[in-house]
Amino acid sequence: MAWTPILPLAEIPVGTARPAAVGLDRLLVCRVAASDVHVVDDVCSHDESPLGAQDLDGNVVTCPRHGARFDVTTGAVLRSPAPVGIASYPTRIAGGWVEVDL
Numbered sequence: 001m002a003w004t005p006i007l008p009l010a011e012i013p014v015g016t017a018r019p020a021a022v023g024l025d026r027l028l029v030c031r032v033a034a035s036d037v038h039v040v041d042d043v044c045s046h047d048e049s050p051l052g053a054q055d056l057d058g059n060v061v062t063c064p065r066h067g068a069r070f071d072v073t074t075g076a077v078l079r080s081p082a083p084v085g086i087a088s089y090p091t092r093i094a095g096g097w098v099e100v101d102l
């Protein structure tokens with residue numbers, strides 16, 4: 001595994017999602033609970049819109065364009081019009097940073 005620091009944990013309030021980029025990858029860092037953070041693609045599988053910064057609904061993120069919903073713990077799609085899920089990545093907290101393995 002190759003862990004890449006992506007955002008300081010302190011910059012992500014509990015219950016929110018924050019976008020971040022690693023190289024050309026557009027990612028969304030989702031802090032479900034104090035020590036429960038997940039990283040998914042910040043690209044909706046419906047029409048490639050960014051999901052963007054937002055308050056989470058539990059472990060669910062909502063696309064602002066047409067309302068598709070995804071489980072941030074797995075990337076699974078929960079509501080149409082998204083046809084499939086989004087990628088999710090191994091994530092950990094280390095030294096006060098969120099790290100992702102792409």
Ligand code: FES
Nearest residue numbers: 044046047063066
């Ligand atoms: S672009 Fe996300 S639901 Fe349409």
